[in-house]
Amino acid sequence: MRLQLNTKIILGFTIAVSMLLLTSLLAWYSIQQLSYYTQRVEHTYQVLQRTSDLRMRMRDAQSQVRGYLLLNDSTQKTTFQAVLQQARLDHDTLRVLTSDNPSQQLRLDTLKTIIAQETDYLSNFLQEKPSVSAVQRLVIGDRAMQEKLRLLVEHMKAEEEGLLSQRRQRQGIYEHTTPAAIIVSAVLAAIIVLWLFNKIFQELKANAELQQQLTQTNEEVARRIQLIESLAERVVQGDYKVKIKDRGKDSLGNLATSLNRMTQTLDENFTMLETRNKELDQFAYVASHDLKAPLRGVVTVVKWIESELPNELSDQMRQYLDMMKGRLHRLEDLINGLLAYARVGRTEQKLEEVHVGQLVREVxxxxVPASFRVEIPTNMPTLVTDRLSLQQVFTNLMGNAAKYHHKPEGTITVSCQELKNEYEFTVRDDGPGIAPQFHEKIFLMFQTLRDRNTAESTGIGLSIVKKILDEQKASIRVDSAEGEGTAFIFTWPKPAPVPTSVAS
Incomplete structure (x- = not known):
């Protein structure tokens, strides 16, 4: 698993600091041990020195007594006491210095006894009369005790010298290991730091190369995406023959291939659609001429029958002829409605300035029959739009309001509200209203809520309105309930602002 650069840096510094701490602890321990054994060596020297001083003082004490006996010098007595006092002080100091050594403590106990005996022995000669024979007796009698003192001191010194040898050996070890530990610590720290900096440098170099590769890749991807955006824009503008030249084997290359296939399919489909539209135009022409011609002929025949045989037709026959004329007129309206529905969105829109208030009055x-009152506000907007489409919407809505009214007279109210990106128009009547369960049904083709025998209706008018508004990317809804009138509310887009050019 490849570690990130930050993790490597932290890990490297952690190892370096850990090694420095470890080697520093080793160096500190070595220094502490060196200091300890140096103190112990000094301590051993002090014991040896005090031991030698003690034996020398006991010999000096004997010398002071001999001097008194040979020279009869009373000052030797005072010096004798001072020497004994120093000997006792040396003994007490040795006891403190060897407090951690039980064997030396036992020897010091024996030494204390010998010192006491030697003091008593020498003190007795200070009471005798000075003479040469007294000196001879002193030396001969004290020889054994001095020998015991010498042997005891030698044993003490031998043990201390053994300890001194061990401590000096340990001291020598730590004298050599301490500088070595410090040097090793410094060398290890330097090696780790150099290794760490080398790793960081290599990582930074690799990151720089990777960043450069990423920059180049991003630039290439941006260029290829720009080609795809250009293709999409040209497709939006209606150019379906455009192609992308991208031979890449990655996702963008696959996307380019898919888009090329898509534009090819769109081109084929739109070509086929144009063919179908032409066929539909031909059908509309046939329907408007070939279908209407026999229809008009049948109407003419009915009129001839009524005019030629006015006295021979019964009331029942006249009723049948009226029903036939009504069905023929409904069939003609149905054909005209189908043609109008088919032409929605297929004819070229002609943009012109439209005063909506004036347009509504023309509709x-x-x-609208003269018996109906139409209320139009004075603040209706002026639009730059396709006049025929907007006129068709108002014609169908206002015509339906009058046609399906339950009374011969009524009121139709037209209002307008300006929104952010569109206008909202309302065509409201005081007719019978529409139950909520039929609000969606009325916009479907051939759907009508009244008996066809009561009011001739093709059921196409609101479908044409819905299709026109869909082409304008607008919407329509109905607000109605039975017995409360009906309001059709539809939106109409505002014209796009025309950019103003600045004369240079």
Missing amino acids: QEMV
């Missing part, structure tokens, strides 16, 4: 004169 009123065409489709």
